[in-house]
Amino acid sequence: MVYIQTYIAILVLSLFVIPFLKMKWKGIITLFLVIFNAILSGYLVFPALLGEKLSFVFQGSIVTGVIPIRIDGLSAWFILLINFTLITGAIYGLQYMKVYRKQTANISLHCLAYLLVQTSLTAICVVQNSLVFLFAWEIMTISSFVLIIFEYYKQDTLKAGINFLIQSHAGVLFLTLGFIWVYYRTGSYDFEAISQFSTSFPPITSLALFFFFFIGFAVKAGFVPFHTWLPYAHPVAPSHISGIMSGVIIKIGVFGILRMLQLIQTDYVILGYIILIFSVFSGIYGVMLAILQHNLKKLLAYHSIENIGIIGVGIGLGTLGIGQHSSPLILLGFGGALLHVLNHSLFKSLLFYSAGNVYQTTHTMNIEHLGGLVKQMPHTTILFLIAALAICGLPPFNGFVSEFLIYSGLFNGMASEEMLNLVVLLFSVFGMVLIGGLALLCFTKAFGAIFLGNPRHRFITEPKESNPGKLIPMYMVTVFIVAIGLFPQFFFSLLSEPIKLYSDKVNILGEISTGASITETMQSIGFSAAGFIVLGLLIFFVRKTITAKKPKPILTTWGCGYVGNTEKMQYTASSFIRSYRKLAEPLFSIQKKKIEVAGVFPIAGRHETHPHDKIEEWLIDKPWNFLKFFFGKFRFLQNGNPQFYVLYGAIFIALIIGFPIIIEAIIKIIYFLNQI
């Protein structure tokens, strides 16, 4: 209790102090506070991860009622991973924001919003009172909006920010409706009431309730088709904000879904199928669009959708496990999902930080203009490579571990008798494999085009490696990426408490726990990962010793006899994915502009492709255009003439007063007519 009060007191104090600090200190103090808050909350919640649940009750006010604060394994896991990414984000941001040093007020706001995001994210994880939860959710949304529109003077940024704000609030609407429904039926804002609600109604009602929450949280998490804000918001935000947005802020949506799954009692089998199908579509759709992108950060944003899909597959599998009373499914499904939440927060933030390094030295995010950065930026290259390998789910890094858990769950679940179950799981396996393969295509494209080969564009200033201030937080993240790959059993064992929340919900049929065999498998994976690294080094060493004394002339790349050195002949990112694009074309609306080189005196040829999201087109653009058209018909009302506006007011008042009178008169006339 004291800790929480200290936490809030320091936050409030800092909100008043930071704007008055000198420019130099603003960032440093914010960083210090972020670390302090992280340590404080980490210290408080860590025991919960090991099994000691904590709960406090604040008296609250007459509006909110009592405010229960419950810290269990799930909240602890999320708080710890959120705070880690926020720390690395703050360290990275400290260096990243140096270029914007002149915008004093803007930076102050940025620092405050950063602290508020941290606090509200932490609060969302522990507060179990609907009203306060929504309040924290709102603070989180608004402060992340402030973080996104840091460069508000650019039109795209503001547009994307407002898009984010509106869509987030559409999500909040669904959450509010869900909470109101529960309150209306039970008269309590406590989350326990949600449990009560769902046990006292038939499963179909609680399924409907779950979907209110699911849609609300899915907007934040970026499940297809609620993802359309994501690819706009990520590219325009500063890189460390994109990193924490993609790394942790969208994960709070996943947290919400997991929390509701824990609270709501319903028909879990059907729910599991629905989540699985939703997630597989999100995953495939996200990565399929990611490949087509030319903007690096937009590409990464679509990959967030893909990874949310993978996490969703894990959640769906675990839900299916609850429904089928199967302990391995719960363990592997939720375990995989929760571990992937951590993994994704690590490699995605690393990818965005790398993108930030590239952006700040080249000032472009267009993949087609980059190339050959490996020579100038070796550290960023290696870090990006590691993150790319990890996000593709390749061993020996962390992405493989969580994807492996989910795969194991999918294959394990096939032992069931039901046909529908088998078909859904087969579909999910198919989806997961396709996602993996497409991610590989996407990241070979991105990595190859940005860092390898020859530069495709001559920059006014030569690109150079970022300073250590930016690289240190990136290496911090990398340490975890490698550690999870090498010691997965340790990280998996940390998950036993959060998973218990779900396995305790039902009486497990058959063998109670398969934890031991999974730990063993995890150990083998860690061992194999280490073995692979050793083997790779060994082969490289052998190669080095054998070829040490051999001649190694350096010449130009083989070009079928052409020996000139031109980057124009290099394969571009667009051509790299051309055969894929041809295959996927029917599914997406790709706008193409083409000027062919033709005739005796040809003009310069041109080829442009703009991939566009078909779901966005149907779900957002078309209804929006229709609304615009419809309301456009009433534009004559807004004619800029004050007299008319006064008239509208008068008409309105007249209607308000006159309406009941007129209705009464009509009723009287009808009555009179009836009398006759």
Add this chain to the structure above:
Amino acid sequence: MISLIMIVLTSLLFMGIVIRTKSIATGRKGPGLFQPMKDILRLWKKGAVYSQTTSFIFQIAPSIYFASIIMAILVIPFGHYKGIISFNGDFVFFAYVLALGKFFSIIGALDTGSSFEGMGASREALYSMLAEPAFFILMGSFALYTGHTSFHEIFISLHFGSYISYGLGVLATFVLVMIAMIENSRMPVDDPKTHLELTMVHEVMILDNSGFDLGLILYGTNLKFAMYGALIANFFTGSFSVLISIIIFLAVQFIFAITVGILESFSARFRMGNNAQFIFTLTSISILIFFGVLLIMGKFV
């Protein structure tokens, strides 16, 4: 351990048999059985030319590619004997570690900044992406059939009982042979003997590799072939003693090599545009196997 030794041994001869079959089929005398291996040994003794565009990625890529193949081989069991690495779900590891090798061979090709190698890399990335679901659904079907999820346990508990299961065995072998052909970039997806860079897939990716690195990549192809051969052999060696297993293993590898040779002699490469569709049909064959398994187990409703 025994599977590693057997695979390495057969890999020495595999390409020789393929080339020999091709030469017999086309009525040529052809080189000796050990000629491909001799070529590789010669490459290992040579120096190498590097492009000025390349970076350290190009230097490490072949080694990691080779390491990934060795790592995948370590997972493969031999009859009753486990592979050196064996755990539940190890076939996922098998596929992903090979994918890692592929990742590096692709970025190694892109590192040269060449107009051709990017093209090959693009095709390789796409084709292997499309071939992957077939393998996973195939293994998933067998996991469902046997109730186990590691190579070793799947293979020792695999027993053929009915006509349908023989049919499944044949289909599975077909899928594995085709996956091996795609992964090794051979006919009918890619023609390793073509002389035009524009029509190559794998060959064009390694245009700039020379010396030791090229040797590693070429030997990697041999190993990969022998590895898939071993996987196919495992379908049949489940319940036999070691000696018989070895004989079956060698026989399967021999037949596999001859099949590859015959396929390459009598079929033409597909048009590049049609490859994607062809590879994706493999997935549907895998799904056929999956439903066949359901049929056997009586889960089909």
